[in-house]
Amino acid sequence: MLGFTEARRRRKFEAMTKPHLDALYRTARRMTGHAQTAEDVVQETCLKAYRGFHTFQAGTNYGAWLFRILTNTCIDWRRRRGIGETVDLHALPDALLGADVGSATRDRYEPDPEASLLVAEFRRDVMGAIGRLSPELRMVVLLAVFEEYSYAEIAEAVGCPVGTVRSRLNRGRRQLQADLAAYRRGATDPIPLADARAARDGGGQ
Amino acid sequence: MxxxxxxxxxxxxxxxxxxxxxxxxxxxxxxxxxxxxxxxxxxxxxxxxxxxxxxALAGDRAPDGLWDRVMADIDADAAAGPRGRRFGWPVLATAAAAFAVLLIAVVGLVLPPERRTVPAAALVVEPVNDFITYRLSGRPLDVESADPAKLARWFTGKTESGVPRRIPAPRGFRLVGSRLCYFLNRRLAALMYRTDAGLLSLYVMSDHDIVLPEARPDPAAGRALSSHRVNDHTSLIWRDGGRVYVLVSDLPEAEMRRFVHGLRAALRRAPAAYARVMTTMVTSIAGVSARAGMTSPAKPKQAAAKIQPITPLAMK
Structure with missing residues (x-):
């Protein structure tokens, strides 16, 4: 039987952590490019969080704290596996419309089969573009654009200053836009992509 | 402007x-x-x-059952953990809690703040990578010997878990020597065995901060094993008495299971003096050999200080 303190700690942990599970999983999934690995990473993250639960300071952002552990776990995973910079979210069959994910996405009512095919294609290309971001850029982009965390929270989650988050985010989002340029409406972009890239890589800091 | x-x-x-x-x-x-x-x-x-x-990406959800697995991990960890979080009686609980707080405060100053857990996926892959690297390199063994006691002596103080002193060679497998390895954030021993058909490496490591893959009972081996196919190699993983064992080879899995079964049979044949200890295999030997090795007081301390988890690489 669990002791009183332990049982309370367990309940509190469950109440606080479970609401973040989907976000942790989909972020891990997009960071590692692999469903099974993402599960391992999330399980490891939660175990570490539970062990260090007493070090979490009430009043600070719990989600950001969890994502910090997740970020470190992903770094460890990459280091151990000797995985390269990018993850091919494209090539993996389970990345396609998520055989493993997204009951909500998958089951969403799509009246027009052609439209839903386009959605699927777009989704696949977005995943591909995310996978081509370097891990540093990818994590801040996932947290900012897809989980909608604030710059300060992201800074805490990835353990770097807000200024760094801001510049990574800028680069990451611009790269995504450039990668998905084909989907932009109106092909009348006055500044060709090459120039935008030059501005990004060169002077435009 | x-x-x-x-x-x-x-x-x-x-x-x-x-x-x-x-x-x-x-x-x-x-x-x-x-x-x-x-x-x-x-x-x-x-x-x-x-x-x-x-x-487009909204609403991706975690797979069913993931949360249950998370909590199962946590419960298993709490049950196995050395922290002694369970207090029997309320009277003792207060005293124990006060002591624990003191202990945590002291330990917290000494130990690195975060323990780094090795996930099951790494445990499956890393030993196979090491085995392949060893074969490619043609490197010599650190110790060439068929004598388990000699190997165990050599490893004393070199790894956290040590090597069981009397780990026998199953029938049909020849112990040829051992190597000292470092991966999975720890030092570990690789005992090398040969058959006429090929080479096997038995990795022996401490089980702290490792998540084991889900295992199935193998009655002939007398324990639960998990088996994995990685890069044309097979790895069999099991836990026994505070140690994790990983057997890696490119031999057929049946042959490798025969090794694990043989290990058990060989333990049964062990001399009477050891019989009692042997039935639980290395459970108690782990402690015995560790203590037996601590004849020189300075050495193990040094080794213990060196065996620290690696600090994580900071994100650039």
Missing amino acids: SGLTCAEVRARLFDYLDGLGEAGDRAAMGAHLDACPDCAAELRASEGMERRMRQ
């Missing part, structure tokens, strides 16, 4: 979208966007694109 170039505006578009930047900068951006329909269109397009991306 009010004029920002289009390139400068594009470079700061996302800051502007997020409402960031100094008031002066924002005013200059605003002025440019008012005057430049192209940049204004770019801003709208970027904003619209991000919204579509968010919509």
Whole structure:
């Protein structure tokens, strides 16, 4: 039987952590490019969080704290596996419309089969573009654009200053836009992509 | 000079979208966007694109059962953990808690703050990588010997877990020597065995901070094993008495299971003096050999100090 303190700690942990599970999983999934690995990473993250639960300071952002552990776990995973910079979210069959994910996405009512095919294609290309971001850029982009965390929270989650988050985010989002340029409406972009890239890589800091 | 170039505006578009930047900068951006329909269109397009991306990926959920597995991990960890979080009686609980707080305060000053857990996936892959590396390199063994006691002596103080002193060679397998390895954040021993058909490596390591893959009972081996196929190699993983064992080879899995079964049979044949200890295999031997090895007081301490988890690489 669990002791009183332990049982309370367990309940509190469950109440606080479970609401973040989907976000942790989909972020891990997009960071590692692999469903099974993402599960391992999330399980490891939660175990570490539970062990260090007493070090979490009430009043600070719990989600950001969890994502910090997740970020470190992903770094460890990459280091151990000797995985390269990018993850091919494209090539993996389970990345396609998520055989493993997204009951909500998958089951969403799509009246027009052609439209839903386009959605699927777009989704696949977005995943591909995310996978081509370097891990540093990818994590801040996932947290900012897809989980909608604030710059300060992201800074805490990835353990770097807000200024760094801001510049990574800028680069990451611009790269995504450039990668998905084909989907932009109106092909009348006055500044060709090459120039935008030059501005990004060169002077435009 | 009010004029920002289009390139400068594009470079700061996302800051502007997020409402960031100094008031002066924002005013200059605003002025440019008012005057430049192209940049204004770019801003709208970027904003619209991000919204579509968010919509496209919204609602990806964790697979069913993941939370249950998380809590199962936590319960298993709490049950196995050395922290002694379970207090029997309320009277003792207060005293124990006070002691624990003191202990945590002291230990917290000495130990690194975060323990790094090795996930099951790494436990499956890393030993196979090491085995392949060893074969490719043609490196010599650290110790060439068929005598388990000699190998165990050599490893004393070199790894956290040590090597069981009397780990026998199953019938049909020849112990040829051992190697000292470092991966999975720890030092570990690789005992090398041969058959006429090929080579096997038995990795022996401490089981702290390792998550084991799900195992199935193997009655002939007398324990639960998990088996994995990685890069044309097979790895069999099991836990026994505070140690994790990983057997890696490119031999057929049946042959490797025969090794594990043989290990058990060989333990049964062990001399009577050892019989009692042997039935639980290395459970108690782990402690015995560790203590037996601590004849020189300075050495183990040194080794213990050296065996620290690696600090994580900071994100660049």
